[in-house]
Amino acid sequence: MGRFMFILSLRMMSTLVGWWIYKLTSAPFAIGLIGLSEVIPALTLALYAGHYIDMSEKKKLLLTGISLYFCAAGILFFLSTKFTALHLTNHRIALGVYFIIFCTGIVRAFAGPVFNVLLALIVPRHTLQNATTWNQGTWLTASVSGHALGGLCIAVAGISGTWLFICGGMIVSLLFLTRLKAKPSLNLHNDKKTWESVKEGIRFVLKTKDLLGAMTLDMFAVFFGGAVAMVPVYASDILKVGPEGFGILNGAADMGSIFSVILLTLFPMKRNQGRRLIIAVSGFGLCIIVFALSKYFLLSFLALMLSGILDGISVVIRG
Numbered sequence: 545m546g547r548f549m550f551i552l553s554l555r556m557m558s559t560l561v562g563w564w565i566y567k568l569t570s571a572p573f574a575i576g577l578i579g580l581s582e583v584i585p586a587l588t589l590a591l592y593a594g595h596y597i598d599m600s601e602k603k604k605l606l607l608t609g610i611s612l613y614f615c616a617a618g619i620l621f622f623l624s625t626k627f628t629a630l631h632l633t634n635h636r637i638a639l640g641v642y643f644i645i646f647c648t649g650i651v652r653a654f655a656g657p658v659f660n661v662l663l664a665l666i667v668p669r670h671t672l673q674n675a676t677t678w679n680q681g682t683w684l685t686a687s688v689s690g691h692a693l694g695g696l697c698i699a700v701a702g703i704s705g706t707w708l709f710i711c712g713g714m715i716v717s718l719l720f721l722t723r724l725k726a727k728p729s730l731n732l733h734n735d736k737k738t739w740e741s742v743k744e745g746i747r748f749v750l751k752t753k754d755l756l757g758a759m760t761l762d763m764f765a766v767f768f769g770g771a772v773a774m775v776p777v778y779a780s781d782i783l784k785v786g787p788e789g790f791g792i793l794n795g796a797a798d799m800g801s802i803f804s805v806i807l808l809t810l811f812p813m814k815r816n817q818g819r820r821l822i823i824a825v826s827g828f829g830l831c832i833i834v835f836a837l838s839k840y841f842l843l844s845f846l847a848l849m850l851s852g853i854l855d856g857i858s859v860v861i862r863g
Contacts, residue, residue: 546720547659548686550610553713555690556697557617559794560706563698563787564624565641566776568634575773581642585649586656591746593653602662603724609655610721614714616648621707662724684802688795695791783841796845800852808857824858827851 565574597605622628623640632640697706779790831851838844 546717546724548682549713549720550613550717551683551686552690552693553617553710553717554613555687555795556694556706556710556713557613559691559694559791560698560703560710561620561641561645562773562776562794563695563780563790564703565638566780567703568638568641572774572777574638575776577642578645579773581645582649582652585646586653589650589653594657596654597657597661602658603721606655606658606662606724607718607721609651609658610714610718612651613648613655614711614718616644616651617707617710617714619644621704621711624704624707681802681805684798684805688798688802691795691798692791695787695789695794698787698791778835778844782839783844785841789841793841793845793848796848797852797855800849800854801856802852803849804853804856821858824854828854828858 561578562575565578566572568574620641623632623637623644628637693709694706697709701709775793776790779785779787779793783789783793785793828851831847831854835844835847835851838847
């Protein structure tokens with residue numbers, strides 16, 4: 545439940561920030577800068593963060609990360625108030641938002657992978673595959689709910705009110721996760737230098753061709769699938785569906801992913817995974833093109849949902 549509330553709050557946060565920045569700037573390019581602000585620190589610190597997570601006590605690291613996200617949401621709430629609007633221009637408020645998102649990118653590099661690490665430590669090995677399926681299902685459900693609820697809250701409570709909902713969700717998440725037992729590092733080689741540990745991980749990835757290929761394909765799929773970051777522009781200016789429609793579009797791909805998880809749980813793929821992977825990735829690209837060209841809400845929604853189904857299939861195969 546703690547993870548569910550945290551993911552739901554994060555998805556509400558991403559939905560709100562995209563809509564808010566576009567309303568502040570009216571510039572599609574400004575939306576792209578949101579992702580750039582977060583990904584630069586997350587990628588820069590990814591290798592070191594992996595080493596640090598291995599050496600750290602997992603519960604403490606997770607609770608620290610969520611607490612910092614809560615602080616970030618609180619600062620963004622302050623930036624959204626009328627008091628701030630009276631004293632700062634929209635340009636300065638947007639710069640403040642980018643700075644906070646940059647800081648959450650640092651937090652994400654360390655806190656993001658901890659949930660998966662905790663799952664492997666908590667769940668017995670013989671039930672890990674089933675637990676992973678349920679874990680992915682709850683993650684996607686929280687993601688869909690967060691996107692849709694974010695759009696609904698913007699319409700009903702406004703931007704500042706939505707930030708209060710997000711802060712509340714973070715608090716609930718912390719209350720549940722404090723009940724976890726401490727999970728200290730299982731790495732007995734604590735004297736290993738950071739760079740040596742990082743080089744060992746890089747060598748393993750480069751030697752494992754299947755893993756390298758899957759990671760490369762995943763990188764390109766995510767890179768070109770980033771076009772959905774423009775959903776605030778499409779919802780506001782092209783489809784004209786308001787924050788409610790924006791929230792639904794934002795969650796469409798995750799709805800598709802939930803369907804694919806259920807489908808593959810009932811009917812697991814055992815043959816021709818390579819060919820199906822190519823078909824899924826190609827279909828994903830076509831769906832993004834359809835979304836980019838569409839001027840109809842229903843068609844845009846279906847294109848994004850189908851892209852989520854195909855992406856979910858490719859994720860399972862790559863995994």
